[in-house]
Amino acid sequence: MKPQTTRVKSADRVMDILELFTGANDTYNLSDIARLLDMPASSTHQLLHNMLSRGYLETDSSGKQFSIGYKIFEISSMCSKNTNLVTEFETIGGRMAEEVNEGIMLGIRAGDQLVYVSQKNPPDPRRFAIQFSQSLPLYASASGKMILSGLSETVVRRIYPHEELQPLTNKTICTVSELLTELETIRREGISYNRGESVEGISCISAPIYNSLGAIIAAVSVSIPDFRKTEEIWNRSLNCIREGGRLLSS
Numbered sequence: 001m002k003p004q005t006t007r008v009k010s011a012d013r014v015m016d017i018l019e020l021f022t023g024a025n026d027t028y029n030l031s032d033i034a035r036l037l038d039m040p041a042s043s044t045h046q047l048l049h050n051m052l053s054r055g056y057l058e059t060d061s062s063g064k065q066f067s068i069g070y071k072i073f074e075i076s077s078m079c080s081k082n083t084n085l086v087t088e089f090e091t092i093g094g095r096m097a098e099e100v101n102e103g104i105m106l107g108i109r110a111g112d113q114l115v116y117v118s119q120k121n122p123p124d125p126r127r128f129a130i131q132f133s134q135s136l137p138l139y140a141s142a143s144g145k146m147i148l149s150g151l152s153e154t155v156v157r158r159i160y161p162h163e164e165l166q167p168l169t170n171k172t173i174c175t176v177s178e179l180l181t182e183l184e185t186i187r188r189e190g191i192s193y194n195r196g197e198s199v200e201g202i203s204c205i206s207a208p209i210y211n212s213l214g215a216i217i218a219a220v221s222v223s224i225p226d227f228r229k230t231e232e233i234w235n236r237s238l239n240c241i242r243e244g245g246r247l248l249s250s
Contacts (some may be wrong), residue, residue, distance in 0.1 A: 014047060092244055106119065113136065114141045140168045149208075203224050205221060
């Protein structure tokens with residue numbers, strides 16, 4: 001006899017809400033959610049605000065449109081440490097670090113931050129190596145901007161509801177409008193750059209990593225101190241990062 005499965009209605013409803021965001025839209029208001037899931041508006045309101053307080057949902061500046069929150073990305077970040085992508089990066093990233101003799105990083109999005117989940121350092125210990133698990137604002141990093149380029153303007157503006165952005169250096173993008181303009185360039189070129197925007201004197205190149213559906217799920221990058229940035233090193237690193245992104249995507 002098949003054992004009886006005990007179901008908790010509120011838990012089912014929370015999962016139904018989360019699964020709703022895997023559909024056509026990335027934002028919904030309370031009325032949409034209640035209607036699509038055939039739930040009473042009063043209990044929907046309570047569930048949404050419980051999920052909002054725990055970080056599983058976020059709202060736009062009006063507080064009426066709900067979307068997936070940073071907590072989901074934190075969980076995804078932790079799980080990704082055990083995925084095939086990180087395993088493959090150990091091999092591919094290691095070869096890349098040897099080829100360009102610079103640090104190679106694998107980054108993912110966690111809310112409005114870029115989190116480095118793995119890195120491969122070159123054999124030469126004098127070469128630049130970013131601290132493992134360091135996080136940076138998405139808009140101030142090459143990999144972060146690459147990941148943002150895979151999102152719609154609506155989602156980007158929801159992540160950054162205020163026009164002004166906090167600069168890390170005097171070269172950091174300072175407004176959402178500037179960011180959106182650069183994201184358009186990144187989409188056309190398929191590559192992104194960070195020229196001293198997060199750390200003075202350090203330049204980075206990043207390429208996208210796609211999943212099987214063609215969505216950007218991560219980015220691979222190389223960091224080069226400016227005093228070593230010759231045209232030959234920059235071009236070799238650019239080609240290496242493009243190829244590394246292609247290999248990791250496949």
